[in-house]
Amino acid sequence: MDMKLVVVDYGAGNLRSVAIALKRLGLNPVVTSEPQAVRTADALVLPGVGAAADTMSNLARRHLVEPIREYIASGRPFLGICMGLQVLFSVSEEGGEHHCLDILPGRVRRLPDGLKVPHMGWNRVRQRCPHPIFDGIPDGALFYFVHSYYAHPEDAAVVIGETDYGVSFPAIVAKDNIVATQFHPEKSAESGLRLYENFLRMA
Numbered sequence: 001m002d003m004k005l006v007v008v009d010y011g012a013g014n015l016r017s018v019a020i021a022l023k024r025l026g027l028n029p030v031v032t033s034e035p036q037a038v039r040t041a042d043a044l045v046l047p048g049v050g051a052a053a054d055t056m057s058n059l060a061r062r063h064l065v066e067p068i069r070e071y072i073a074s075g076r077p078f079l080g081i082c083m084g085l086q087v088l089f090s091v092s093e094e095g096g097e098h099h100c101l102d103i104l105p106g107r108v109r110r111l112p113d114g115l116k117v118p119h120m121g122w123n124r125v126r127q128r129c130p131h132p133i134f135d136g137i138p139d140g141a142l143f144y145f146v147h148s149y150y151a152h153p154e155d156a157a158v159v160i161g162e163t164d165y166g167v168s169f170p171a172i173v174a175k176d177n178i179v180a181t182q183f184h185p186e187k188s189a190e191s192g193l194r195l196y197e198n199f200l201r202m203a
Contacts, residue, residue, distance in 0.1 A: 003203060006041035008068070009033040010058040012048045014184060018081065021186040025197055038067040042076065043203035048083025049146065052092035052100060052108060055083050065101065072103055072178060077203040079196075080180030085173060086151055088180055094149050104175065106153035115166040117148040125161045125171045125183070133160075133172070133179050133198045141191040143171065143183035150182065 007019055007029045015031060022029045022045075029045070030037055038044060046068065048055055059065050072078050080088055087100040092108035100108070111117050122142045127134050143163075150169035153159060161172035163182070172181045179199060185192035 003027075003042040003200075004040065005029045005043045005045070005200070005203075006037050007031045007045045007047065008038060008064060010048075010055065010062055010064060012050065012055075012083065014047050014049050014082070014186065017184075017186045018045060018047045021193060021196055022200075024193065025200060027200065033062045033064065035063050035067040038064060038071055041071060043079075043200065044068070044071055044076065045079045045081065046084035046087075047081040048087070050083060052083065052086055052094045052149075053096075053098045055087055056098060056100060059087075069101060069103065075177050077199065078178050078180075079199045080178070081186075082147060082182060082184055085170075085180035085182050086149060088173075088178065089151050089153070092149065103178070104151075104153055104158060104173065105155065106151055108149050109152050110149050111147075111169075112166045118146055119148065119165045120146045123163045123165060123171075123183075125163055127161050129160050131160045131174055131179075132202050133174065133195060135198050135201075136194050137191050137198075142188070143181070143185070143191060144187040145171075145183045147182060 089106040159170040163171040
């Protein structure tokens with residue numbers, strides 16, 4: 001597949017496992033923190049674990065915030081993973097209020113009190129509507145989650161897959177050229193690899 005697939009490196013802990021999963025599909029992803037590489041990508045993956053404030057700080061320090069916004073605005077394929085989903089929204093309530101990329105209107109909230117956090121492990125994803133990212137993935141397939149916060153979009157139409165953990169929350173969102181997952185496809189066995197494959201096919 002002849003495309004420039006860029007995985008954004010801003011110090012996220014799951015970077016290596018994402019790159020390995022993509023290589024298993026026969027690609028050679030460019031793992032980089034260079035703003036120009038983001039600007040010239042054919043397809044872009046923003047992985048992430050940790051806190052929203054740290055993520056935004058690390059992106060800003062590497063001068064990646066505007067290149068990512070410009071890339072998404074260009075209409076080229078974008079895949080966000082875990083924190084890469086949460087920072088798409090306007091504000092995260094993790095450790096106070098932190099402004100994020102503000103590409104999708106909405107807030108990121110803490111999972112309800114009384115639950116064991118982080119939510120860690122395998123959970124089923126209900127598909128709310130058909131989407132090419134689901135090709136070959138059965139409704140109710142299991143994916144692997146590790147998170148303490150979840151997105152609450154202003155526009156419910158962006159939610160194409162849901163999971164329950166004390167509350168029903170978006171497991172996967174999509175709008176135009178954007179697809180983003182709260183779970184980790186790279187840790188989700190065959191269904192996760194199929195999701196990456198579907199994203200690449202869409203690209």
